[in-house]
Amino acid sequence: MVSFKDLPEEELFLAGSTACQGCPSSLALRIAFKALGSNTILIVVASCTSVLQGSYPLSAINLPLMNVAFATGGASASGVAAGVKALVKRGELAEEPTVLVWAGDGGTYDIGIQSLSGAAERETDFIYVCYNNEMYSNTGTQRSGATPLGAWTTTTPGGKVQHRKDIAQIMIAHRIPYVATASLAYPLDFYQKMQKAKGIRGTKYIEMLAPCPPGWKFPSAQMIEVSRLAVQSGMWLLYENEDGETRFTGGTKRIIEGKVKKKPVKDYLEMQGRFRQVLASPEGQEAEDLLEEQVSDSIRRLHGWVPEYI
Amino acid sequence: MRVLETGNHLIALAAEASRVEVVPAYPITPQTQIIEKVAELIDEGRMNAEYIPVESEHSACAALVSASLTGARAFSATSAHGLAYMHEMLHYAAGIRVPVVMANVNRALGPGWNIWCDHQDSISQRDTGWIQVYVAGHQEAVDTLIQGFRITEDHSVLLPLMVNLDAFVLSHTYMDAEVPSREDVDRYLPPYKPLWKLDPRLPVTHGSVVYPADFSETRESMQLGHKNAREVIREAAREFEDVFGRRHGDLVEGYLLDDAEYLVMAMGSLSAESRVAIDRLRESGVKAGLLRVRFFRPFPTEELRTLCRDRASIMVIDRDVSYGMEGALFSEVKAALYGHADVPVRNLIVGIGGRDVTYELIADMAQKAWNGEIGDVTWGDSHTTESHRVTREMLCEFDRLFESEKEVR
Amino acid sequence: MKEDSEEVGYMTSVSRPVKGCAGDTGEWRVFRPVKDEEKCNNCLLCWIFCPEATISKDGQEIDYQYCKGCGICAVECPTGAITMVKEEKQ
Numbered sequence A: 001m002v003s004f005k006d007l008p009e010e011e012l013f014l015a016g017s018t019a020c021q022g023c024p025s026s027l028a029l030r031i032a033f034k035a036l037g038s039n040t041i042l043i044v045v046a047s048c049t050s051v052l053q054g055s056y057p058l059s060a061i062n063l064p065l066m067n068v069a070f071a072t073g074g075a076s077a078s079g080v081a082a083g084v085k086a087l088v089k090r091g092e093l094a095e096e097p098t099v100l101v102w103a104g105d106g107g108t109y110d111i112g113i114q115s116l117s118g119a120a121e122r123e124t125d126f127i128y129v130c131y132n133n134e135m136y137s138n139t140g141t142q143r144s145g146a147t148p149l150g151a152w153t154t155t156t157p158g159g160k161v162q163h164r165k166d167i168a169q170i171m172i173a174h175r176i177p178y179v180a181t182a183s184l185a186y187p188l189d190f191y192q193k194m195q196k197a198k199g200i201r202g203t204k205y206i207e208m209l210a211p212c213p214p215g216w217k218f219p220s221a222q223m224i225e226v227s228r229l230a231v232q233s234g235m236w237l238l239y240e241n242e243d244g245e246t247r248f249t250g251g252t253k254r255i256i257e258g259k260v261k262k263k264p265v266k267d268y269l270e271m272q273g274r275f276r277q278v279l280a281s282p283e284g285q286e287a288e289d290l291l292e293e294q295v296s297d298s299i300r301r302l303h304g305w306v307p308e309y310i
Numbered sequence B: 001m002r003v004l005e006t007g008n009h010l011i012a013l014a015a016e017a018s019r020v021e022v023v024p025a026y027p028i029t030p031q032t033q034i035i036e037k038v039a040e041l042i043d044e045g046r047m048n049a050e051y052i053p054v055e056s057e058h059s060a061c062a063a064l065v066s067a068s069l070t071g072a073r074a075f076s077a078t079s080a081h082g083l084a085y086m087h088e089m090l091h092y093a094a095g096i097r098v099p100v101v102m103a104n105v106n107r108a109l110g111p112g113w114n115i116w117c118d119h120q121d122s123i124s125q126r127d128t129g130w131i132q133v134y135v136a137g138h139q140e141a142v143d144t145l146i147q148g149f150r151i152t153e154d155h156s157v158l159l160p161l162m163v164n165l166d167a168f169v170l171s172h173t174y175m176d177a178e179v180p181s182r183e184d185v186d187r188y189l190p191p192y193k194p195l196w197k198l199d200p201r202l203p204v205t206h207g208s209v210v211y212p213a214d215f216s217e218t219r220e221s222m223q224l225g226h227k228n229a230r231e232v233i234r235e236a237a238r239e240f241e242d243v244f245g246r247r248h249g250d251l252v253e254g255y256l257l258d259d260a261e262y263l264v265m266a267m268g269s270l271s272a273e274s275r276v277a278i279d280r281l282r283e284s285g286v287k288a289g290l291l292r293v294r295f296f297r298p299f300p301t302e303e304l305r306t307l308c309r310d311r312a313s314i315m316v317i318d319r320d321v322s323y324g325m326e327g328a329l330f331s332e333v334k335a336a337l338y339g340h341a342d343v344p345v346r347n348l349i350v351g352i353g354g355r356d357v358t359y360e361l362i363a364d365m366a367q368k369a370w371n372g373e374i375g376d377v378t379w380g381d382s383h384t385t386e387s388h389r390v391t392r393e394m395l396c397e398f399d400r401l402f403e404s405e406k407e408v409r
Numbered sequence C: 001m002k003e004d005s006e007e008v009g010y011m012t013s014v015s016r017p018v019k020g021c022a023g024d025t026g027e028w029r030v031f032r033p034v035k036d037e038e039k040c041n042n043c044l045l046c047w048i049f050c051p052e053a054t055i056s057k058d059g060q061e062i063d064y065q066y067c068k069g070c071g072i073c074a075v076e077c078p079t080g081a082i083t084m085v086k087e088e089k090q
Helices: A024-037 A049-054 A073-089 A105-111 A113-121 A169-171 A187-198 A218-232 A250-256 A263-272 A271-280 A284-303 B007-017 B032-043 B057-070 B080-085 B087-095 B139-151 B182-188 B212-244 B271-284 B300-309 B328-337 B361-369 B397-408 C043-047 C072-076
Strands: A040-045 A065-066 A098-104 A127-132 A179-184 A203-209 A239-242 A247-248 B003-004 B022-025 B050-052 B077-079 B101-106 B131-134 B159-166 B173-179 B253-254 B262-266 B289-294 B295-297 B314-317 B345-349 B377-378 C014-017 C031-033 C081-084
Touching: A024 A049, A024 A098, A024 A203, A040 A049, A040 A073, A040 B050, A049 A098, A049 A179, A065 A073, A065 B057, A073 A098, A073 A113, A073 A127, A073 A218, A073 B022, A073 B050, A073 B057, A073 B271, A098 A105, A105 A127, A113 A127, A113 A169, A113 A203, A169 A179, A179 A187, A187 A203, A203 A263, A218 A250, A218 A263, A239 B345, A247 A250, A247 A284, A263 A271, A263 A284, A263 C043, A271 A284, B003 B007, B003 B377, B007 B032, B007 B139, B007 B159, B007 B182, B022 B032, B022 B057, B022 B173, B032 B050, B050 B057, B050 B295, B057 B080, B057 B087, B077 B080, B077 C043, B080 B087, B080 B101, B087 B212, B101 B139, B131 B139, B139 B159, B139 B173, B139 B212, B173 B289, B253 B271, B253 B300, B262 B271, B262 B328, B262 B361, B271 B289, B271 B314, B271 B361, B300 B328, B314 B328, B314 B361, B328 B345, B345 B361, C072 C081
Parallel strands: A040 A065, A040 A098, A098 A127, A127 A203, A179 A203, B022 B050, B022 B077, B077 B101, B101 B159, B131 B159, B262 B289, B262 B314, B314 B345, B345 B377
Antiparallel strands: A179 A239, A239 A247, B003 B173, B131 B295, B253 B289, C031 C081
8 A cells, every 4th residue: 555655755746836726636746746756747738737737948847848739639649648758769768658648628639639548548558637716717717518517607697407428437438457536635545556556557537536725715725625525425436447447436436335425515515605606596406416426426437326325 | 862752752752751750740631642652661661760650630730849849850741621720830930030840732621521622731830930942744743842951941931842743643743753862961950950949058949938028029020031041942952953963942932934925823733724724825826825933922922013114914813712812823923022012913713623724714704804805803714514503492491391391299 | 159158040949948937926825824833733735735835845844936826735734824914915
């Protein structure tokens, strides 16, 4: 079992960045870098992370990094992976670096899905991390394909009326060797998933729920608490899928096994300002019920059935 | 090696001879043969490269950029809608300063669907920062592709380069051509040495946020790269001639220019057709000459100013149009000559969407243009048939349909 | 032969990694995390959860030059060893 003590001390994410206070992406980057080490090439898809790394001529990221256009995460990885192969053939690189793509939900669910799907089908050897803050946070919190039902965004001023799509399942349908979801409240779980992904050849997809304090409207100090409650309420399910087999992990595993009671979705919604409006509206109860139903439905799809104690 | 091949296959063979290492590509008519040949060469072990079967042209250009930034020599090919779909990434390639070479098989942009030749696709990408060269023949396509790497990889340039060849006229016709071996090319083209790359041994960030305080300088530097490219292009042509004994001009190529009073200017295969027109005009006693523009970017401003001085009249052929203005080459020529050469310039727009252009037409229109018998801008081969006629009455058909349906209700 | 120091006409958005690329981000702070060494059990949670990498693994010292005062460490500390104290106006 890995413990915090085993995590390397070296920081490849350098303090004093331009990230907001309590930014989930900067924390996720820190932990990911610890898992992957310095022999990594990072591709950042247009997102908050393009901005939080600092600006010319300085950077907060001590890795070779290429900032790429919004729709090009997967394709850019294919290019780097092919370039790396050529350099290895030429004898210029002794050890193949890990290729890591870092994209938000907009760059993954929406504008980048074609490129990501293409790279997965091409079996490009890379790790794709989607840090999902369920909205276009960088442009000022607009709705995305990852925004959950009921959530306020600047383009869903009355709350979103559709459910989010389940892109992790879309990636599993590509039959890639590794798909996992992660939460910042379970850092060792995330760390181990990144390490595991590093050891597997082919396309690996890891999705991190990234509660954005200004976008979701909660104090920055509660970023980990909100992450944790997302898992405890079932709104975010932690699992990994290796060669088609799904296994629950972390807090979700404990809920599925009946070791802890799932918390009501309402507890999670009430922590965030983005659901305040819908909860106070006449449709508030309906939205809450629909989200609870969605949780059960997601568990049923992953697990085959919903244990009665949930 | 002397081969009888299509223009497309020759492009693939030239990429192989240039030791291209990564080829991301997406098929589009009429470029397909290029990437089919690349795939075949790799499959047969004759080409030591990674082929990336991308799912779109936008991705093709993204992978082209990132492979090059990793330090590999990268090449791609596209056409028309594919090039248009790359538009964002064309800017990206130039802005992040990667020395990639891409063949573009010039084809019309729809709608309506038209797979035949004109220059609307590449002309529309004029301001992306790419170096653009237009070839007039098969051997030139081979030689220009090899020279392309030499030009773009020069550290004073580092701007992506697009080799444009005309759809079908060059891409699908067979001609015999000399394709140099890898070893021969090695004598001319050194291995690619990047200034910056993605390397864990020297971690730097590419494409950071750049504030107004610095952004303008990054763009001015691209302009400087184009300025430097002019001399690099001339040098690349000179040295190519030294090594291989072949020359196709540098930024421009002249034909019977010395004593010419009247000039035709053109790009691509129409300049080969224009040569025949010039020969015929010479036979009838007209002192005609051809000034072929090879590089559209960087634009051969200096060459034009020198070569167009003291001419009686010029006709510029465009296989494109900048809607609301005129032929794009025509505009550029006038801008370059303004204040430097007092010579009338007229524009012939022909060959749009693959319309056949004969030397007879060019000779006829050139004489009319030089004599001032046609307007400043003329669609030289337009003709209206009954099916082209659209009347107001026809456009109102829907109105009448709605009216009659209302009555029925 | 061209001199190595000659400018090549190439300037692009290449940035170098450095600590404090946004300056002394500690100046953003409204509340300051203050650690009570007596209560600290070295569990490393504050180190792991700091989004800005401003807490050292060894001894969990807070780098006030860059700590933005998000307050996550204080909320997550299981022994209540970290409290957020309002910064005095300079």
